Amino acid sequence: MGVLLGNQVLTLFALALVMNNYFGFYSSWSDLFGTEGSSAAAIVTDAEAGQGDPGTPSSKGVQIIGSAHVPLITTRKGxxxxxxxxxxxxxxxxxxxxPAYVYLPPQYFEKRFANTRxxxxxxxxGYPGDARNLVTRMNIPTVAAKAIDRNEMVPTIMVLMRPTVAPPRDTxxxxVPGGPQVETYFTKDLRESMAGAFRVGTDAANWGVLGGSTGGYCALKMSMRHPEAFSSAVSLSGYYKAPIDATTGDLFGGSAKLxxxxxxMWRLANLPQPPISVLVTSSKKxxxxxxxxxxxxxxVKPxxxxxxxxxxxxxxxxNTWNREVPQALPWLAQQLHVPVGETPATPSASASPAS
Structure with missing residues (x-):
C-alpha cells in the first residue's frame, strides 16, 4: 500500500512538473511560495558581448545583470x-x-544611430508568468529581429516582463488601495527608468504595450486608462474585466467606482474613448x-x-500566441511614432491584421 501510494504521489508530482515547465506558471520554489525577491540571477554572458556596451550603462533605475546576442538566420552578410x-x-x-529583459535592435549599436532614440x-x-517565457517559449526577441531585418517593422526597443511585480499577488x-502601486510602476516608473538607461522615446506616441492573457488585459487597460503613457496595445487572448479570487484579494478597496x-466594457459604454489603437486576438474554437x-x-468608437x-x-x-505574434508585433510597431528628430530605418511594406 505504501509503495502504491508513493507511486501515485510521484506520478502526480511528475505531471505537475511537466505542466509547470510547459506553461511556465512558476519559475522556482521561492516563486511558488511567494518568497522570491526582486533580484534576477545573471544569465551567461556572451563572450562577444562582454559586460555591456559603453552606451548602455546601468543607471539608478536599471541595473544590467548580463547580456547575450540574439540569433538571426539571414543570408545577408553583416x-x-x-x-x-x-x-x-x-x-x-x-x-x-x-527583473526584466531588454531587447536592443542591431541599429542601436550602429554609429549612424549613436544619437537616435x-x-x-x-x-x-500572463499571471504568474516568467519573463523568460517571452524569450524561450514565444521567441519575441528573435521574431522582432527577423521582422526588423525584413523591414517589416522599424528598429524598436522591447522590455520583456511579467505583470507580477509584487509576487505572489495577482494585482x-x-x-491597489493601500497596496502595491503596479499601474504607476508600468505607466510612469518603467518608462522613466528606461529613458534614463537606454535611448528610448519618452512620449506616448513612442510607446506600445503587448501582453498575453493577464498581460493582454493589462495592455488594454493601461493604454485605455493612460493614453499619456501608451498610444497602442495588443491583447493576445486577453480578458476585459479583472477577476477577484484568492490570488488577487481585494483589488478595489471596496470601491464600486474603481x-x-x-x-x-464599462469604460467603453460610459467614458470618453481614448485616442489609441488596439489589436485584440481570439479563436472561434x-x-x-x-x-x-x-x-x-x-x-469601440472613434x-x-x-x-x-x-x-x-x-x-x-x-502555441496559439506563437501563431499570432509574427503578425501582432509588426502591427504594434507600425502604430508607434519614431521620436521627433530621429531617423530609424522605415519599413518598406508589411501586412497588417485585418478586423
Missing part, C-alpha cells in the same frame, strides 16, 4: 539580431522593482474570450481604433 540585456528595473514613485514596446506575460496591473473604471472580444470590438486577429481554432496557450 546582419545581426541585436542584443538581449537582462536587467532589474526599479521605480522611484511606486518603489517597486522587477527609438520607439519602445513593453511585452507582458491585475492595479494601483471596480467599474477597471472594467473595460478553443478560446473562452471569443464572444466578449466581438462585443469589445463592436463597442477616436479609439480597434483591429482584430481571429483564428479558426486555438487554445489559451503558447
Amino acid at each position: 546582419h545581426s539580431g541585436g542584443r538581449l540585456e537582462q536587467v532589474v528595473i526599479s521605480g522611484a514613485t511606486s518603489r517597486l522593482s522587477s 527609438f520607439p519602445a514596446i513593453l511585452a507582458l506575460t 491585475e496591473c492595479m494601483d 471596480q467599474d473604471e477597471n472594467d473595460l 478553443g478560446e473562452s474570450n471569443y464572444k466578449t472580444t466581438l462585443a469589445f470590438l463592436a463597442a 477616436p479609439m481604433q480597434a483591429s482584430s486577429l481571429i483564428l479558426p481554432s486555438g487554445g489559451h496557450n503558447f
Whole structure:
C-alpha cells in the first residue's frame, strides 16, 4: 500500500512538473511560495558581448545583470539580431522593482544611430508568468529581429516582463488601495527608468504595450486608462474585466467606482474613448474570450481604433500566441511614432491584421 501510494504521489508530482515547465506558471520554489525577491540571477554572458556596451550603462533605475546576442538566420552578410540585456528595473514613485529583459535592435549599436532614440514596446506575460517565457517559449526577441531585418517593422526597443511585480499577488496591473502601486510602476516608473538607461522615446506616441492573457488585459487597460503613457496595445487572448479570487484579494478597496473604471466594457459604454489603437486576438474554437472580444470590438468608437486577429481554432496557450505574434508585433510597431528628430530605418511594406 505504501509503495502504491508513493507511486501515485510521484506520478502526480511528475505531471505537475511537466505542466509547470510547459506553461511556465512558476519559475522556482521561492516563486511558488511567494518568497522570491526582486533580484534576477545573471544569465551567461556572451563572450562577444562582454559586460555591456559603453552606451548602455546601468543607471539608478536599471541595473544590467548580463547580456547575450540574439540569433538571426539571414543570408545577408553583416546582419545581426541585436542584443538581449537582462536587467532589474526599479521605480522611484511606486518603489517597486522587477527583473526584466531588454531587447536592443542591431541599429542601436550602429554609429549612424549613436544619437537616435527609438520607439519602445513593453511585452507582458500572463499571471504568474516568467519573463523568460517571452524569450524561450514565444521567441519575441528573435521574431522582432527577423521582422526588423525584413523591414517589416522599424528598429524598436522591447522590455520583456511579467505583470507580477509584487509576487505572489495577482494585482491585475492595479494601483491597489493601500497596496502595491503596479499601474504607476508600468505607466510612469518603467518608462522613466528606461529613458534614463537606454535611448528610448519618452512620449506616448513612442510607446506600445503587448501582453498575453493577464498581460493582454493589462495592455488594454493601461493604454485605455493612460493614453499619456501608451498610444497602442495588443491583447493576445486577453480578458476585459479583472477577476477577484484568492490570488488577487481585494483589488478595489471596496470601491464600486474603481471596480467599474477597471472594467473595460464599462469604460467603453460610459467614458470618453481614448485616442489609441488596439489589436485584440481570439479563436472561434478553443478560446473562452471569443464572444466578449466581438462585443469589445463592436463597442469601440472613434477616436479609439480597434483591429482584430481571429483564428479558426486555438487554445489559451503558447502555441496559439506563437501563431499570432509574427503578425501582432509588426502591427504594434507600425502604430508607434519614431521620436521627433530621429531617423530609424522605415519599413518598406508589411501586412497588417485585418478586423
